[in-house]
Amino acid sequence: MTIHVGDRIPEVTLKRIREGMETIDTHALFDSRKAVLFGVPGAFTPTCSARHLPGFIEQFPEFRHRGIEVFCMAVNDPFVMKAWGESQQVPDGLQLLSDGNGEFTRALGLEMDASSSGMGIRSRRFALYVEDGVVRETFIEEPGKFEVSSAQYVLEHLPR
């Protein structure tokens, strides 16, 4: 079941490396704040690296200005996510989160089979707007598309 508006964010753990390896509970991450989570099929892949993440980096001050946190996730391990973030010069505060085992992705119902590209099971490209752990808007791309989950589109379609 794909996640819908009104659903609570499922509780799983994600990983992140800063000083060391951290384990992050998704309820702790989303509760008591406004946040946009966007998911990408793969770190270092062309659309994710040249367009999707850079768009959120560019618009990050605007999200912050509106009091919205920005989280990026992928079914890549925490070492790869860290290297990708460094290569993209991600600003402090924009968090890159690793769903390396794909648990969160499956719990959101947003998995896709990318085995034909040698990538195994990955996340679809999407964005979710979440308030206090409850999904308020979904922006889920059809496979291969990059339209509704861009930073610009999300900013223009946040619920009032």
Add this chain to the structure above:
Amino acid sequence: MTIHVGDRIPEVTLKRIREGMETIDTHALFDSRKAVLFGVPGAFTPTCSARHLPGFIEQFPEFRHRGIEVFCMAVNDPFVMKAWGESQQVPDGLQLLSDGNGEFTRALGLEMDASSSGMGIRSRRFALYVEDGVVRETFIEEPGKFEVSSAQYVLEHLPR
């Protein structure tokens, strides 16, 4: 079953990105040549990036001098392998191969569960010396170790 001396390399396909995405048959890769294949748990992870791959980069001219090709593989997708190779300044000729779906790793019996680090199923750290598609020597590490699969160790223990 873990692969043994005398076994033929299993036939699967791997991926590599140079100009574009390439699909590589392992029999075509190993037949009619001498080769060392080394496998690492993950691109961009500390031991793989600071010690294992750099050792093979350093010794690559010596392997070539002996008429031996060097292949590196990991259960990482081809985009990540390409980015890792660039960040490590891998020389032309030393091939980084993506076993993104883990098929080759499972066929070699060298998989390990790295889910606790958010990495899913990966390859153990190992090296194989292969002549004409048949394994002539194995250098398989115990989990967490880095001893017998180093470039230096492999060079010193190639069969005569």
